[in-house]
Amino acid sequence: MQEQVFDRCHIINELLIGNQENEARQELIKLLDYHSTNELAYNPLVNHLIRETGLFPYLDPETSNWEERFIYNAFKVDVGEEKPLTLHREQSFLLKSLLEGKNIAVSAPTSFGKSFVIDAYIKIKKPHNVLIIVPTLALTDETRRRLYKKFAHEYKIITTSDVELSDKNIFIFPQERAMNYINIVESFDIMIVDEFYKASSKFDKERSPSLIRAMIRLGAKSNQKYYLAPNITSIDSNPFTEDMEFIRLDFNTVFLEKHELYDQINNNEEKSVKLLEILSKNRGKSLIYAGTYSNIDSLTYLFLDTYEPVQNELLEMFAQWLAKNYDVNWSLTKLISREIGVHNGRLHRSLSQIQVKLFEEETGIRNLISTSSIIEGVNTSAENVIIWRNRKGSAKLDDFTYKNIIGRGGRMFKHFIGKIYILEVPPIESQTQLDIPFPDEILGDLDDTKYEGLLTKEQVAKLKIYNDEMCDLIGFQVYEELKAESAFQSSNYELIKTIAIDLTRNPTEWNGLYYLNEFKPQDWDRLLYKILKLQPGNWDTGYKTFVEFIKIMAYNWSKSIPKLLKELEDYDVGIDKFFLLERNVTYKFSALLNDLNTLQKRILKDKQYDISKFIKWCSNAFLPKVVFQLEEYGLPRMISKKLHESNVIDFYNSELTIHSVVEHLNEIGKEMTIERTNNLDEFDKYILDYFFDGIKITNTQQ
Incomplete structure (x- = not known):
């Protein structure tokens, strides 16, 4: 040997x-x-x-x-943990460059360990304001959990809007939420943009404009910038990274052992047999990349037909909890009892987080089926990664995304080798040149003189026409004030103009808008239809279904999810569609309402309408604000309701904030919280244990 x-x-x-x-x-x-x-x-x-x-x-x-x-x-550095950690050579090089004050855009593999560099930078440099922009809310909470344990004794860790600042703050946001602080924070010591490749419309057509908007506006307030991405070969000339040094680090800490099995497969039946064979041979954890929601359904049918429920006390408890709190007939409920989970971008945040936690548990979920959300939402990895489909939505998988997915195989100190099983022909290997064109969608948010150097001649002309049109509609002074305040949530300037035109030309059609602030859902129809039609084709369902959904969802706090689903049966809204539409209400619809309200207060000022109350209801899914925020921290609404009904926390208290609740629960402690809360089942207690782990401070050094 x-x-x-x-x-x-x-x-x-x-x-x-x-x-x-x-x-x-x-x-x-x-x-x-x-x-x-x-x-x-x-x-x-x-x-x-x-x-x-x-x-x-x-x-x-x-x-x-x-x-x-x-x-x-x-090479040991203090990264905020109990003991210093040894960095590898390239991590140390990167940290040194940051400590020298350089602006860096770095491409490094998934297994590189980029988060340690950020933590070491904060510990050594001790900046006052750190802004971290992440692509998803799931990654927001994962980053919060990591940094909270290390730095909450010294920094206020802020992940939500409307939070009072401390002397030292770490802000962790998706790009849309980050813009809420543009006029609150004077300057950031460093702005960190994770997965910055999403600034390219090639990789995220829908949200790239809002990320570029944040990079421009918040970058102007940042003393230093650090952008991170995997698998980028080079960056085309663009105004967003021109003052940054691009560093490409091809440095893996695990080995990817590829098994290209697609040549042995002639049809879907053979592919299914091969997948089951792989899973039977490998007792380690497996990530199964399905690519689309319909492929997740196909795999669900395959697994439910093939496997019987197993004896696993922890997962049996979770399956019973899902049946009771969501839907007894839900496919996820049945899959969990077979040691299989599902990760996608539609689920309630807490459900995704609980499943990732169970996937990390030795006796928890064995196989996790996923869309691309697993590479955008969390930093989990597995011994085995199985590529079931070479699709991402309706498009074929590109080489960049493919490398990002297989990069989830293996983990430092746990699996030196990640086994990659490829069941469909992979994309042709290629170099990824990152192209970040300036998006037309955000032109209306810019000062034409200040940002003229960033634009093409055509864009300058478009911007001038747009500015003239908006000044005609709402007046020069009002328009300038709104731009200075970054008052609009939408990154689509044409939508803002559409709203302004409708308010100006059809003011009487907006009569009674303030009735939305009265909790009488049966009276909301006319106005809801009117608002939704400002943005046709944006709601993933018909107008009637979405209107009825909002009216039924208004009882989110007083009724259980199974009861709401019963009422939604007439509109063909099951559990999966419930998640999708609820998310549309809290994000897309709330953003539209906010922009409508901003404009109507200026254009219809004589009416003195303000629908801020209704906007808050929608943006918090008609739950008490802190209950909705706690879901991002991994605490489901049904457990918050038990805390409320047991008088542990009064969620109707208007003075309540997410930070005061966390402080209060830390003072009570996990054991006393469990003791004082009525009707908790065993899995509720498991979730509370996970939640409390995410709010505890392990480093108490001052």
């Missing part, structure tokens, strides 16, 4: 001599996996090769020579 180790060390050394460091590192990781499998200690030669390839965290000080022990300790 030792002879085999020596032979492989010789091969790695030859690769290093031949200047093939990446190949040497891959071979070394396979050798470390061999040591782990056979429970072998590293000899000094193995430690030396670890040092030579820059994988310093893998060094074993117990079996190292003094040179390796020196490196292991020299």
